[in-house]
Amino acid sequence: xxxxxxxxxxxxxxxxxxxxxxxxxxxxxxxxxxxxxxxxxxxxxxxxxxxxxxxxxxxxxxxxxxxxxxxxxxxxxxxxxxxxxxxxxxxxxxxxxxxxxxxxxxxxxxxxxxxxxxxxxxxxxxxxxxxxxxxxxxxxxxxxxxxxxxxxxxxxxxxxxxxxxxxxxxxxxxxxxxxxxxxxxxxxxxx
Amino acid sequence: xxxxxxxxxxxxxxxxxxxxxxxxxxxxxxxxxxxxxxxxxxxxxxxxxxxxxxxxxxxxxxxxxxxxxxxxxxxxxxxxxxxxxxxxxxxxxxxxxxxxxxxxxxxxxxxxxxxxxxxxxxxxxxxxxxxxxxxxxx
Amino acid sequence: xxxxxxxxxxxxxxxxxxxxxxxxxxxxxxxxxxxxxxxxxxxxxxxxxxxxxxxxxxxxxxxxxxxxxxxxxxxxxxxxxxxxxxxxxxxxxxxxxxxxxxxxxxxxxxxxxxxxx
Amino acid sequence: xxxxxxxxxxxxxxxxxxxxxxxxxxxxxxxxxxxxxxxxxxxxxxxxxxxxxxxxxxxxxxxxxxxxxxxxxxxxxxxxxxxxxxxxxxxxxxxxxxxxxxxxxxxxxxxxxxxxxxxxxxxxxxxxxxxxxxxxxxxxxxxxxxxxxxxxxxxxxxxxxxxxxxxxxxxxxxxxxxxxxxxxxxxxxxxxxxxxxxxxxxxxxxxxxxxxxxxxxxxxxxxxxxxxxxxxxxxxxxxxxxxxxxxxxxxxxxxxxxxxxxxxxxxxxxxxxxxxxxxxxxxxxxxxxxxxxxxxxxxxxxxxxxxxxxxxxxxxxxxxxxxxxxxxxxxxxxxxxxxxxxxxxxxxxxxxxxxxxxxxxxxxxxxxxxxxxxxxxxxxxxxxxxxxxxxxxxxxxxxxxxxxxxxxxxxxxxxxxxxxxxxxxxxxxxxxxxxxxxxxxxxxxxxxxxxxxxxxxxxxxxxxxxxxxxxxxxxxxxxxxxxxxxxxxxx
Numbered sequence: 026x027x028x029x030x031x032x033x034x035x036x037x038x039x040x041x042x043x044x045x046x047x048x049x050x051x052x053x054x055x056x057x058x059x060x061x062x063x064x065x066x067x068x069x070x071x072x073x074x075x076x077x078x079x080x081x082x083x084x085x086x087x088x089x090x091x092x093x094x095x096x097x098x099x100x101x102x103x104x105x106x107x108x109x110x111x112x113x114x115x116x117x118x119x120x121x122x123x124x125x126x127x128x129x130x131x132x133x134x135x136x137x138x139x140x141x142x143x144x145x146x147x148x149x150x151x152x153x154x155x156x157x158x159x160x161x162x163x164x165x166x167x168x169x170x171x172x173x174x175x176x177x178x179x180x181x182x183x184x185x186x187x188x189x190x191x192x193x194x195x196x197x198x199x200x201x202x203x204x205x206x207x208x209x210x211x212x213x214x215x216x
Numbered sequence: 217x218x219x220x221x222x223x224x225x226x227x228x229x230x231x232x233x234x235x236x237x238x239x240x241x242x243x244x245x246x247x248x249x250x251x252x253x254x255x256x257x258x259x260x261x262x263x264x265x266x267x268x269x270x271x272x273x274x275x276x277x278x279x280x281x282x283x284x285x286x287x288x289x290x291x292x293x294x295x296x297x298x299x300x301x302x303x304x305x306x307x308x309x310x311x312x313x314x315x316x317x318x319x320x321x322x323x324x325x326x327x328x329x330x331x332x333x334x335x336x337x338x339x340x341x342x343x344x345x346x347x348x349x350x351x352x353x354x
Numbered sequence: 355x356x357x358x359x360x361x362x363x364x365x366x367x368x369x370x371x372x373x374x375x376x377x378x379x380x381x382x383x384x385x386x387x388x389x390x391x392x393x394x395x396x397x398x399x400x401x402x403x404x405x406x407x408x409x410x411x412x413x414x415x416x417x418x419x420x421x422x423x424x425x426x427x428x429x430x431x432x433x434x435x436x437x438x439x440x441x442x443x444x445x446x447x448x449x450x451x452x453x454x455x456x457x458x459x460x461x462x463x464x465x466x467x468x469x470x471x
Numbered sequence: 472x473x474x475x476x477x478x479x480x481x482x483x484x485x486x487x488x489x490x491x492x493x494x495x496x497x498x499x500x501x502x503x504x505x506x507x508x509x510x511x512x513x514x515x516x517x518x519x520x521x522x523x524x525x526x527x528x529x530x531x532x533x534x535x536x537x538x539x540x541x542x543x544x545x546x547x548x549x550x551x552x553x554x555x556x557x558x559x560x561x562x563x564x565x566x567x568x569x570x571x572x573x574x575x576x577x578x579x580x581x582x583x584x585x586x587x588x589x590x591x592x593x594x595x596x597x598x599x600x601x602x603x604x605x606x607x608x609x610x611x612x613x614x615x616x617x618x619x620x621x622x623x624x625x626x627x628x629x630x631x632x633x634x635x636x637x638x639x640x641x642x643x644x645x646x647x648x649x650x651x652x653x654x655x656x657x658x659x660x661x662x663x664x665x666x667x668x669x670x671x672x673x674x675x676x677x678x679x680x681x682x683x684x685x686x687x688x689x690x691x692x693x694x695x696x697x698x699x700x701x702x703x704x705x706x707x708x709x710x711x712x713x714x715x716x717x718x719x720x721x722x723x724x725x726x727x728x729x730x731x732x733x734x735x736x737x738x739x740x741x742x743x744x745x746x747x748x749x750x751x752x753x754x755x756x757x758x759x760x761x762x763x764x765x766x767x768x769x770x771x772x773x774x775x776x777x778x779x780x781x782x783x784x785x786x787x788x789x790x791x792x793x794x795x796x797x798x799x800x801x802x803x804x805x806x807x808x809x810x811x812x813x814x815x816x817x818x819x820x821x822x823x824x825x826x827x828x829x830x831x832x833x834x835x836x837x838x839x840x841x842x843x844x845x846x847x848x849x850x851x852x853x854x855x856x857x858x859x860x861x862x863x864x865x866x867x868x869x870x871x872x873x874x875x876x877x878x879x880x881x882x883x884x885x886x887x888x889x890x891x892x893x894x895x896x897x898x899x900x901x902x903x904x905x906x907x908x909x910x911x912x913x914x915x916x917x918x919x920x921x922x923x924x925x926x927x928x929x930x931x932x933x934x935x936x937x938x939x940x941x942x943x944x945x946x947x948x949x950x951x952x953x954x955x956x957x958x959x960x961x962x
Contacts, residue, residue: 027408028362035365042372042392051384058388065395073412073423074402075249077431081395083257084439088342089391091264095349096384096446100453104382105460114379122371125649126364128681132656134359136408138421143407145659145669146538147424154425155415158312158323160246163413163425164432168251169327172429173310174532174541176330178596178608179253179433180295180337181485185589185612186440187288187341188492189619192582193447194348195281249414253436289489296486299478309478311534345443352450370649377638390641397649404656427655430604434648437611441641444615448622448634455627464631 027071028135034068049104051097059090076164227269234262242335243328252331256338263339264346272350281347284340291337298329362403369396381461383449387442394438401427401434473517477530477543480514480553481596483507488588495581498568504584505564508591512557519550523950525957529601537601538662544601548954551805552598552728555812559720560591562816566929567713569922570823574711575623583623589616590717594725603651603737604661606729607644610693613725614640617718624709632705639702643692650686653678666737674742683747686733694726696790697760700783707779712823715775719782720816724808727789731804734793735958744796753794758888760787765895774903775822775832778815781858781899784892785811788873791885795876801955802948803872809947810857810865810940817933818854821847824922824930837903839912843919846927848907850934855900857937860893864941868948 041061048054062085069078133140154166168176242255267275299310307314312326373396376389405427413425453459456467487507491500522528522545530543567587575583593613597606618640622633655661657678658669673679688699695703703723707715734743743749761784768780785807792804822832824847829836841848857864870889877885912919921927940947 031362032365035362035369038369038396039365039372042369042376045388045392046372046376046380051382054385054388058391061392062395065399068399069402072402072406073410074405074428074431075412075414076251076254077398077402077428077435079249079254080432080435081398083254084435085391085395087261088257088439089442092345092349092443092446093384093388095346096449099352099450100384100459104380104385111379114375117378118371118375121374122367124681124684125367125370128653128678128684129360129363129367131676131678132360132363132404132653135362135403136406137359138407138410140404140656141659141669142404142426142656143424143659146661147426147659149539150425151413151415151422157320158327159320160324160327161415162246162249163415163422164249164428165246165251165327165331167425167429168432169330170312170323170533171535171540172533173312173326173330175429175433175605175608176334177295177299177310177485178605178612179436180292180334181488181589181592181612182437182440182608182615183337183341184288184292184489185586185615185619186443187285187337187344188488188582188585188589189444189615190345190348190447191285192579192586192619193444193451193622194352195582196576196578247414249412253432286493289492292489293486293493296482296489299482300486303475303478308530308534309475309482309532313534349447349450352454374642377642383634386638390638394641394645397645397652400649401652401655404652426661427652430661433604433608437608440611440615441637444618445634445637448618448630448637451622452627452630452634455630468628468631 031068031071034064034071038064038068049106051102051104052094054104055090055093055097058093059086062086062089076162223269227265231262231266234265235259238262238335238339242331246324246327252334253338255331256335257342259335259339260342260346263343267346267350272347275343275347279343279347281344284343284347287336287340288344291333291335291340293333294336295330295333298326298333302326363400366396366400366403369399372396383452383459383461386461387445387449390445391438391442394434398431398434398438401431474530476514476518477528477545477599478532480511480518481592481599483510483514484588484592484595488585488592491581491585491588500581500584501564501568501571504567504588505561507588508557508560508564511591511595512554512561515550515553515557518545519547519554519950522547522550523953525953538660538665541605542601542662542664543599544664545599546954547950547957548731548805549598549728551809551950551954552725553595555724555809556591556594556598556721559812559816560587560717562929562932563713563717563720563820566716566820566823566926569925570712570827573827574625574713579623583620586616586620587713587717589613590620590722594721597725598728601663602661603654603663603666607648607651610644610647613722614644614693617714617722620714621706621710621718623711623714626709628705629709632702632709636702636706639692639699643689645689646685646692647689650682650684650689653682653685657682663732663737667739670738670742674746679738679742680747683738683742687730687749690726690730690733694723694730695783695786696756697763697783697787698756700760700764700786703783704776704779707782707819708773708776712819712826716816716819716823719778719819720812723782723786724812727786727804727808731793731801731958740796740959750794750796753790754885757787757791757794758885760784761791761892762888762895765892765899768899769895769902771899772834773832774825774834774837775819777834777899777903778818778822781896782815784896785815785858788869788889791889792873792876795880795882797876797879798952798955798959799872799879800876801958802952803869803876805951805954806872806948807869809951810869810937813865813933813936813940814854814857817850817930817937818858820926820930820933821851821854824850824926827922827926828919834903834906837906838910839907840919841904841908843912844921846921847930850927850930851907852904853934853937855904857941859896859900862941863938865937865939865947867941868944872948
């Protein structure tokens with residue numbers, strides 16, 4: 026049953042994905058990418074990844090869509106028709122996809138409880154984590170404690186993005202502004 | 217949107233709720249889905265909504281860029297600082313066991329503080345990104 | 355059953371390739387970013403698929419539940435989603451600046467202008 | 472205290488980055504960056520002295536033992552890499568003070584130094600960690616900060632270069648992630664040492680093969696091996712001088728380290744060279760890359776761009792050594808990682824001096840610089856000689872081992888190609904030298920002169936390193952040989 030819903034969601038994802046490639050109106054593309062993320066979040070719930078679903082919905086359908094819409098208001102909202110047919114990308118994609126399909130051949134069956142990934146490390150988390158950290162949500166326990174160092178890296182990545190956006194977009198006001206009273210943004214000759 | 221009454225009233229009613237929900241997600245992550253990152257996103261979204269309805273100027277007044285920028289750094293420092301503290305207390309980096317006399321309590325404190333660091337940085341970055349992007353209108 | 359057991363992976367691969375194609379074949383920078391998002395989100399789905407255990411439930415320990423799905427891929431993907439949105443934000447900031455300095459966000463036109471200057 | 476060094480190695484620069492944001496006024500961010508980098512260098516030196524005799528330090532982050540937690544695993548190879556990375560940043564940062572003041576708007580200095588420390592943190596983290604997924608996180612820290620830093624160049628092409636790098640870099644990182652996911656699915660672990668134990672029984676699995684392919688392609692994109700180098704020339708050409716010098720010396724090198732780490736430690740030499748025809752593939756790509764990139768370099772009119780293509784060629788030499796799959800070749804690669812970092816660091820810092828004085832690095836603006844900027848051009852000449860591989864320079868040492876390794880294999884045509892491409896290098900270095908020394912300076916325009924001591928000193932330290940490690944090789948070759956033996960022995 027779950028497999029059937031899973032497959033249905035995946036097919037819908039594929040349809041949305043193809044529509045994104047084909048459409049040239051970028052507003053429609055951005056809205057569809059938000060829908061793609063929502064469908065993806067639904068699939069994650071189905072696959073028991075509730076934390077991931079929560080985050081994907083907040084990030085994919087939330088932040089990314091808002092950012093993309095914001096950028097669209099600053100740029101042109103129609104994609105131009107390409108001059109040449111992209112042969113090389115098509116070949117790259119087919120080769121990459123082919124290699125992946127080849128690689129999936131020896132993967133454990135979908136949902137197989139005896140897959141190596143479920144026999145090593147993970148059972149110890151499930152058995153010990155709540156006891157050792159006091160957090161019933163094993164994902165939180167692993168995220169914040171066992172693999173807390175990854176999470177420190179994750180915060181640093183977010184920090185990096187913040188610094189990067191400020192480096193790129195703060196100050197250097199080559200543009201007219203609506204509220205000129207902000208003192209820390211003066212035009213720069215280097216911009 | 218500044219001059220429409222209904223969005224303003226609705227925003228005034230919902231924003232406190234959004235911020236409260238963010239705090240719930242922040243501190244309830246041990247038990248259900250959620251945690252610092254999701255809480256930070258929601259918290260930031262509250263401010264972004266404020267900025268959308270009441271204008272960028274007002275948002276800059278509520279959350280001055282210099283302050284949000286500082287908070288981006290503070291969140292990282294809080295997280296990394298927990299690690300340093302645990303080193304000072306004789307453990308390895310980010311070993312929460314040593315943060316309290318009882319390892320379980322230590323783990324609890326560690327996870328709580330670390331998630332708070334995540335939440336602070338994420339919320340601050342969200343607000344900063346919104347303000348910098350919105351500040352570049354054509 | 356063997357075929358059905360891998361069908362999930364294959365569609366995920368197709369999804370990944372849709373995103374990858376939009377990323378490398380399209381000249382519009384915003385469409386590239388959207389393609390990047392789809393590509394990465396689909397990779398996340400591949401990981402989450404690895405974590406699924408038939409009959410399992412979400413890895414939040416509770417009374418009366420015996421089988422849980424694997425939490426580790428979830429943890430990894432939480433981190434990866436954050437990395438992904440960080441990349442998106444930075445990429446979009448670059449797009450805004452490129453649009454300001456070049457007046458276009460089409461790759462071919464930018465390459466043309468780069469060649470001239 | 473000393474047992475906590477591995478964690479602090481990464482955490483000190485990591486904490487420095489937000490500190491730069493808090494202490495944003497005046498020269499404080501620069502000072503924070505400098506101190507963090509120097510402390511990191513001292514720690515890297517201490518770690519290298521501890522693992523120099525083949526020992527391995529394991530550090531359990533968070534107190535969770537591997538494979539449950541994340542493990543730091545330090546051996547002679549990654550200690551050597553960390554010394555290289557921290558050393559370069561420690562030399563480049565003093566240079567940055569004046570160079571950045573000229574190239575970056577003042578109100579962004581604190582962001583710039585924060586970003587610089589993030590690049591440093593990312594590269595150190597990639598080198599030190601023993602966890603496959605943790606590598607991904609640190610790759611992204613170093614990459615994201617690099618994209619933003621490259622875009623700070625004054626030319627608008629810096630922006631399009633940064634975007635291209637962002638797209639190719641993210642594809643690389645995502646491929647790497649796919650590969651890590653696939654090996655996780657068939658082994659259940661992310662710890663490198665644990666993976667090394669669990670992979671051999673399933674070498675025949677198609678999933679492992681696909682995982683190896685994705686991880687390799689992802690890393691090869693990062694290290695810019697021909698033909699996956701397309702992001703590199705523009706990124707190096709238009710980035711601010713300091714960023715170019717640091718990235719050229721370290722970023723591709725750490726990616727090369729990852730290639731060695733995953734090839735030898737995780738997958739194992741038996742798999743990489745016996746089951747997969749890696750040797751042949753790498754050999755072919757490296758040879759074509761060296762020849763094509765060296766040739767393209769000759770026709771460049773921007774000297775920074777010329778050096779960038781030369782970097783692509785040098786990556787080719789390093790991969791060439793790896794493709795031999797013998798100790799001499801591996802030693803040559805590791806020693807060339809080091810020597811080329813010194814050489815390119817010196818050359819790009821010299822470019823920074825010229826950009827400081829002249830504002831650009833176009834070939835025509837070099838006319839007469841031999842007289843006007845004697846110290847800068849002398850550094851360029853020595854660096855150029857090392858690039859060609861003239862005896863008594865560092866470049867000679869690595870090429871010597873590279874040729875030796877080829878002859879050991881009986882691959883004398885490869886040795887011929889190495890010598891022939893050195894001639895190509897001589898041609899492109901000569902083009903610059905000719906303009907600088909044998910062409911009169913333009914009659915109009917400002918009279919240029921050598922930059923201040925604060926810029927010349929770091930340039931000459933690296934230039935001196937090119938000569939020093941050409942004569943006294945016990946350190947560079949000594950550690951490289953040990954690292955090579957360690958990798959080969961561990962297989």
